[in-house]
Amino acid sequence: MTKPKPSGFTHESPKSKSISWYTPPEIFDALNLIYDLDPCSPGLDKSFVPAIACYTEADDGLTSPWHGLTWVNPPYDDTRTWLRKLAEHGSGVALVFARTDTAWFHEAAATADVVCFISGRIRFYQGDMVTRGGSPGAGSMLLAYGTEAADAVRQSGLGMCFTRS
Numbered sequence: 001m002t003k004p005k006p007s008g009f010t011h012e013s014p015k016s017k018s019i020s021w022y023t024p025p026e027i028f029d030a031l032n033l034i035y036d037l038d039p040c041s042p043g044l045d046k047s048f049v050p051a052i053a054c055y056t057e058a059d060d061g062l063t064s065p066w067h068g069l070t071w072v073n074p075p076y077d078d079t080r081t082w083l084r085k086l087a088e089h090g091s092g093v094a095l096v097f098a099r100t101d102t103a104w105f106h107e108a109a110a111t112a113d114v115v116c117f118i119s120g121r122i123r124f125y126q127g128d129m130v131t132r133g134g135s136p137g138a139g140s141m142l143l144a145y146g147t148e149a150a151d152a153v154r155q156s157g158l159g160m161c162f163t164r165s
Helices: 025-031 079-089 103-111 147-155
Strands: 035-038 051-054 070-072 092-097 114-118 140-145 159-163
Touching: 070 079, 079 092, 079 103, 079 140, 092 147, 103 140, 114 147, 140 147, 147 159
Parallel strands: 035 051, 035 070, 070 092
Antiparallel strands: 092 140, 114 140, 114 159
8 A cells, every 4th residue: 555645734744754843033033022931842941932931741831820921832733722721811922823714713813912924934943953844834823912922923024913903
């Protein structure tokens, strides 16, 4: 039996074996924020996120208490739950794929203070934090909650932003 070719609709690439992808520093440079917490972290020493504290998978950031300005780049198998927690928390920025066809997108876009569709595609770093991947299977967006996060996203120049009225 032959292995099927990727359909073009997955985030997997036959060229890369990495399952860990890291947001490049230029995203954080554009946002110009220091986060109090990264609840979806591989560890502060394994990330470009400018955060004071983090929760790793072992800490279970989804059920641990959040505080202050929060950066959320969630595991993509449970985006909705993480975005609901951020909306409830009310202070932070989420980076997710711009999947406007999903129910979680419509729910999150209705509660975010700012939605920013990032221009182009982000070339994420692989788990070694040295090698950049190719173009991902979808564009990305930022969702901002709270005044500080919303202002930073609007002023970042990263893409087209929409503000909730």
